[in-house]
Amino acid sequence: MEWSKLKNVILLMLVCVNVILLLLVGSQESRDHRYREETLQAVQEVLEKGGITFGLDEVPEDLSLPLVTVNRDRDSEAAVAAALLGEVTLQGESEVRPRYAGEGGTAEFSMNGSFTISLQPGVRTLESGEDYDEASQACLEAMGFTGTLEDLEMNGSDALLTYCQSWDGSPLFSCSVSLYWQGEDLIRVEGQRLDGTVTASSNTKLLSTTTILVQFLAGINEGGYVCSRIDDMTAGYLTSSNTTRQIQLTPVWRFLTDTGTYYVNAVTGEFTPLE
Numbered sequence: 001m002e003w004s005k006l007k008n009v010i011l012l013m014l015v016c017v018n019v020i021l022l023l024l025v026g027s028q029e030s031r032d033h034r035y036r037e038e039t040l041q042a043v044q045e046v047l048e049k050g051g052i053t054f055g056l057d058e059v060p061e062d063l064s065l066p067l068v069t070v071n072r073d074r075d076s077e078a079a080v081a082a083a084l085l086g087e088v089t090l091q092g093e094s095e096v097r098p099r100y101a102g103e104g105g106t107a108e109f110s111m112n113g114s115f116t117i118s119l120q121p122g123v124r125t126l127e128s129g130e131d132y133d134e135a136s137q138a139c140l141e142a143m144g145f146t147g148t149l150e151d152l153e154m155n156g157s158d159a160l161l162t163y164c165q166s167w168d169g170s171p172l173f174s175c176s177v178s179l180y181w182q183g184e185d186l187i188r189v190e191g192q193r194l195d196g197t198v199t200a201s202s203n204t205k206l207l208s209t210t211t212i213l214v215q216f217l218a219g220i221n222e223g224g225y226v227c228s229r230i231d232d233m234t235a236g237y238l239t240s241s242n243t244t245r246q247i248q249l250t251p252v253w254r255f256l257t258d259t260g261t262y263y264v265n266a267v268t269g270e271f272t273p274l275e
Helices: 003-049 077-085 132-143 209-223
Strands: 067-072 089-091 099-102 105-109 114-119 147-155 158-167 170-182 185-192 196-202 229-240 246-257 261-265 271-273
Touching (some): 003 209, 077 099, 077 132, 132 185, 170 246, 209 261
Antiparallel strands (some): 099 105
């Protein structure tokens, strides 16, 4: 057989093999998708039988966040205080709860990441045409804090804004910061933040979304909680630690319902209500 004809035969065989492989992969993906859809439908039916309506348009995909261990960095605390207050000096020698003071106000930090910064009126104010969210985001950016607005409360001309910290693009539910505005003046910033370096990261196999939903229902029933509707289901992290220096970030699902907020650990399935 001539080489040109043999080459054409080989190419045709390779094309046929690739087509067969694609059909097999497509068939497997189709079966997996159908199985997932049927499982999710069954779980939603179980929820409804338990008196809980799934209020989301669609069920989220399975979670794929890594388990992360972080070494807390406290060296940035002075810079955080100075970012809002201007020049500050350390008051005393306490490493447990250092306090910084300057003409702009005072700042106090704890070993677990919590802090309070009190500002003198006029140090941080709303700029012309700026709203509270824009001004608050600018302050958080100056502090090196990345987060999303979780709540905004207005009381006359005063405002309270609360932001949830983000870690590599995912919510870190354990850490949030609140900013208190008195008219156009920012007077206090307080909350909890995590700043540090990742020392370990592992891609542990996480529970599927369907299993998480079943664990949620079991937790509601076993704990005697009253819930009739799931309004939101968000993936993120909770912190856990035996020390104040080394922090483990555990992937979780946060459920917002008509009666409260609950978490389900994506590794163990543990159900925890927000206290």
